[in-house]
Amino acid sequence: MALSLCQRHRARIKTAKTLDKREALASSPVSFHLQMLELAKDVEQLRSLPRTEDRIEFKRDVLLPRWMPTVESYLAGDARFANPALVYCVIWLFDTGEMSQALDWADVAITENQAMPENFKSTMPAFVADTVLEWATSQAEAGQSIEPYFSRTFENIREKWRLHEDINAKWFKFAGLYLLRDERGRPRATAVDDVETLEQADALLAQAHAFNNNSGVRTARDKIRARINSLTKQ
Template sequence: MKSPARTHFEKTLTTKQAAASKGAAAIPADVGIAARMKAMMAGHKTILKAIKSKLEKASVKATLLPEYAAYVEGVMASGSNAQEDILVTVMLWRLDAGDYAGALEVAAYALDHGMSMPENFKSDIPTTILDVIADNDPSVDQLPFVLEAIELTKDHDMPDEVRAKAHKAAGKLLADTDPAAALSHLKIAQEFNPNSGVKTQIGKLEKQIADAGNAPAAD
């Protein structure tokens, strides 16, 4: 059964798309694709603004994102260093929708080409990508994204607390499969933020590794 929020979204989207179709003649036929994407995104932002639920907004963004896929691929294929707010906004929407692989792909391009966040955003791209991916207690299947985000942003300045949070998450997720790597990440987290709450786990891993090293060899 559809939620009231989903029903409202579908009705609103239908209305907005119909209005956009009627107003299409107002946009010259020879206008660039970027202008068309900008106009479409403005309409989508209006739809999103009317939705109060963060969860529902994320769901709606996931629904809308395929409409920008070809444009994003085209921009990244061009290798342009020009600021691309649409591209960066797609990165943010992919983050919100849980598409971390897609978000990281765009983030890597944006950082490599010197792009920044759209206006009215206080945070920058590397801080945002690492903060969001490491947030909300990531699951084991998200470990590759946490590690990729750490590697992607390692040379960028950001608040120590954000970097510590990411390394803490990586350490927690690696603890069962790679204690040595987990310990390394937790120590980095401790270094960046002494209040990150990893001291106990560091002690446990150090003891675990020491005990394993002192264990008698198997016959």
């Protein structure tokens, strides 16, 4: 039975109060419709914030506490359906640096083939791949560990996800160069004394080239081969 205007108004107020109290919303067609209205309102408010720092703070302190209970309830239940709240929470978790939970929930979203928001041009696997690689690059440049999140995502890229060749090439290139890091974190074949590591790096870079012959790995591979020759002639 259709709700009256007054009933819809009261239901929306109740939905907003439930979210404000950081409680899970009930699962029903009416509830889900109201969820989407509230989610759209929250996303609009987020986009109105001009500074990246303010948006990250809003995601961490307001949006995630507001929406995670409802998503957790969905994940604990048996019903499966298109769930934008799950997708947005994955995005916000990545944006706030909650890598472990972001990847856990991303795995679910990808398995369920959840769609990204309309303003995103990529699929969920492509988004996760790009986001984790950007994070790993930043971590590596700062001399910080990229594990376990890099290897976890790289395994998915190699064994499960079908991604554009350019994304694959970037991942294999990064993985290969990462094995060549010197004490300053820079890729340098002459800094590596282990032939097996050099061969592993070369194999990764060769795969990057196979995905995209403009991936820019030729020079690094030449230096690896020269280093291997130098070590094996000793």
